[in-house]
Amino acid sequence: MKITVIGSGYVGLVSGACLADLGNDVLCLDLDPRKIELLNNGGVPIYEPGLDEVIARNIKAGRLHFTTDIPASVAHGLVQIIAVGTPSDEDGSADLKYVVAAARNIARHMTEYKVIVDKSTVPVGTADKVRQAMQEELNLRSNDPRSSFLAPEFSMVSNPEFLKEGAAIEDFNRPDRIVIGAEDETAIKIMRDMYAPFQRNHERLMVMDIRSAELTKYAANAMLATRISFMNELANLAERVGADIEHVRKGIGSDLRIGYSFLYAGCGYGGSCFPKDVRALQHTSAEYGLPLKVLEAVEQVNNAQKSVMLKKITKRFGNDLTGKHFALWGLAFKPGTDDMREASSRVLMEGLWARGATVTAFDPAAMKETQHIYGERADLSYADNAKNALHDADALIIVTEWKAFKSPDFGIIKARLKQPVIFDGRNLFEPVDMKALGFEYFGIGRES
Numbered sequence: 001m002k003i004t005v006i007g008s009g010y011v012g013l014v015s016g017a018c019l020a021d022l023g024n025d026v027l028c029l030d031l032d033p034r035k036i037e038l039l040n041n042g043g044v045p046i047y048e049p050g051l052d053e054v055i056a057r058n059i060k061a062g063r064l065h066f067t068t069d070i071p072a073s074v075a076h077g078l079v080q081i082i083a084v085g086t087p088s089d090e091d092g093s094a095d096l097k098y099v100v101a102a103a104r105n106i107a108r109h110m111t112e113y114k115v116i117v118d119k120s121t122v123p124v125g126t127a128d129k130v131r132q133a134m135q136e137e138l139n140l141r142s143n144d145p146r147s148s149f150l151a152p153e154f155s156m157v158s159n160p161e162f163l164k165e166g167a168a169i170e171d172f173n174r175p176d177r178i179v180i181g182a183e184d185e186t187a188i189k190i191m192r193d194m195y196a197p198f199q200r201n202h203e204r205l206m207v208m209d210i211r212s213a214e215l216t217k218y219a220a221n222a223m224l225a226t227r228i229s230f231m232n233e234l235a236n237l238a239e240r241v242g243a244d245i246e247h248v249r250k251g252i253g254s255d256l257r258i259g260y261s262f263l264y265a266g267c268g269y270g271g272s273c274f275p276k277d278v279r280a281l282q283h284t285s286a287e288y289g290l291p292l293k294v295l296e297a298v299e300q301v302n303n304a305q306k307s308v309m310l311k312k313i314t315k316r317f318g319n320d321l322t323g324k325h326f327a328l329w330g331l332a333f334k335p336g337t338d339d340m341r342e343a344s345s346r347v348l349m350e351g352l353w354a355r356g357a358t359v360t361a362f363d364p365a366a367m368k369e370t371q372h373i374y375g376e377r378a379d380l381s382y383a384d385n386a387k388n389a390l391h392d393a394d395a396l397i398i399v400t401e402w403k404a405f406k407s408p409d410f411g412i413i414k415a416r417l418k419q420p421v422i423f424d425g426r427n428l429f430e431p432v433d434m435k436a437l438g439f440e441y442f443g444i445g446r447e448s
Helices: 010-021 033-040 051-060 070-076 097-109 126-142 168-173 185-194 210-241 245-253 274-287 293-305 308-317 344-354 367-374 410-416 431-436
Strands: 002-006 025-029 064-067 079-082 114-118 154-158 178-182 205-208 325-329 358-362 380-382 395-398 421-424 440-442
Touching: 002 010, 002 070, 002 097, 010 025, 010 051, 010 064, 010 079, 010 168, 025 070, 033 064, 051 064, 051 168, 070 097, 079 097, 079 185, 097 114, 097 126, 114 126, 114 185, 126 154, 126 210, 154 185, 154 210, 178 185, 178 210, 185 205, 205 210, 210 245, 210 274, 210 293, 274 293, 308 344, 308 395, 308 421, 308 440, 325 344, 344 358, 358 367, 367 380, 431 440
Parallel strands: 002 025, 002 079, 025 064, 079 114, 114 154, 178 205, 325 358, 325 395, 358 380, 395 421, 421 440
Antiparallel strands: 154 178
């Protein structure tokens, strides 16, 4: 099948590369010539484990191509997948200008039937806006007295993505569900054909109306964010009452109705999805006069949780941290990615700097992105590995739960720190073990 993917960011690149891996002829469009040049030269503009291999394999096989040519991209694919960004606007709503612009470009150049697939994360009602924008462009072409253009038909589909950064290739190739929002049989049949390789073992396709599909994506992320904030609130309570949130997590997670996923207490969620999608869903609900009070609390709890580690540090060392130096393990909002968007590390570092402290950081993937955000500054340095970040630091702070941080040499940590103090924002270690090793240990919702 010939498929065009509009937008070569995270979702577009992963989707395009994986669809090509299934044998489809995929053309990825992006309006950034530098990005397309990088991709055509074998580079990858984002960090995602395994993605570079999938892209290289399919470029070599002739199934994956990259272009800035809009007319060529429209001509190429029967299926036109819109996978552009939908950043938060100032009021928390999703900014749809890139989605609508992509739709208008398709309508300006299409000469035959197309299936327009919205894979970007968009609020309920976006398909209607896309359809209207496309129809306006087609009407302009049809009404031009200089042209004999006869507007072709098109179908709208909502096909939200459920990819986790750091595991996106696995998620795409082994989906637990494929949501298709469509309301005509032609489009449904084409989407079934596109996803047929995933249907061989058991039914994964869920066909529903477009608005339900649009809402499903937001509802999924909002539910996961809610679980995180709920556990973080319980963790803060556990500290007050002398309980251990890890014991609580195991106690409730063993209930099959609850399960263990997304029940880990920590220093808050970040990234490109949860914060943006929670705000966008709140904005949608407000537009319909039905504010989502639970999600308001979820966002408030998460914003506060990002400062919990800083409060623990100032409680231990004082509010004036002038002359204090800290080793920081982890910068990305989660392991397996270099994404620094709304990462807890940013709130922590900025709080430390404001109080006069300096930081030496290490992250397996996100240091380049951190340098891009903060540039050169005297109070931030980088280590080439986790051990070297420890030298002469007053304490170690862990913010991202990379596997490489889970079984460290505690003897080296103790020897390199000025004093044996660990602030563990992801509860990687057991307080009893840390005490036995001679560390002052501060976790989240645990005995310190």
